[in-house]
Amino acid sequence: MRxxxxxxSSATSIKWLRLRDIAESLVNNEFSVxxxxxxxxxxxIKAAVNVxxxxxxxxxNLAYAKTLKxxxxxxxxxxxxxxLNTEDDNHPEFRKEFAYLQKEIALLYDAKGGA
Numbered sequence: 019m020r021x022x023x024x025x026x027s028s029a030t031s032i033k034w035l036r037l038r039d040i041a042e043s044l045v046n047n048e049f050s051v052x053x054x055x056x057x058x059x060x061x062x063i064k065a066a067v068n069v070x071x072x073x074x075x076x077x078x079n080l081a082y083a084k085t086l087k088x089x090x091x092x093x094x095x096x097x098x099x100x101x102l103n104t105e106d107d108n109h110p111e112f113r114k115e116f117a118y119l120q121k122e123i124a125l126l127y128d129a130k131g132g133a
Contacts, residue, residue, distance in 0.1 A: 032086050033127070037093060040126045041076070044097055044119065049074040053093070055083060067096035074100055090127070094119035 034053060041051040051074045059066070059079040068075045076096045083089045098115040099105060106112065 032083075032089055033131070036127060036130055037089065037123070040123055040130075041074070041093060041097060043126070044122065045074065045100055048072065049100070051076065053078065055080050057081070065092040065096050067099055069100060086127070087124075090120060090123045094123055097123075 034055075038051050038053050041053070042049065045051065049069070049072050054075060054077045056077050057080050059077060059081075061079075061081060063079055064082045065076060065078045067077075076093060078089060078092050083092060094116055097119050098112055101119075102109055102111055102115055104112070
């Protein structure tokens, strides 16, 4: 018989509205941020971002968004694109910005109450 116990850091226990508020603060509240979870994204797409006027839409592929850490990584990656205004993962500042956002999102998430 298979165990039905679940990892407490699964996507079902992630505070998505908290992450949205954090994302908005990291873009200086200049954009309304929407986070969409999808099972329809192609398997090779882990996450994607679109910026329209004053709105940022981030889609995360639920095939990859299984833990809080992974979701933070996906959001940090997409927010780095927004903050640097580039689609280029090889932008000279991208890795530095991505690393900063990974740490900052995790710190802010924990400061607002953790998981």
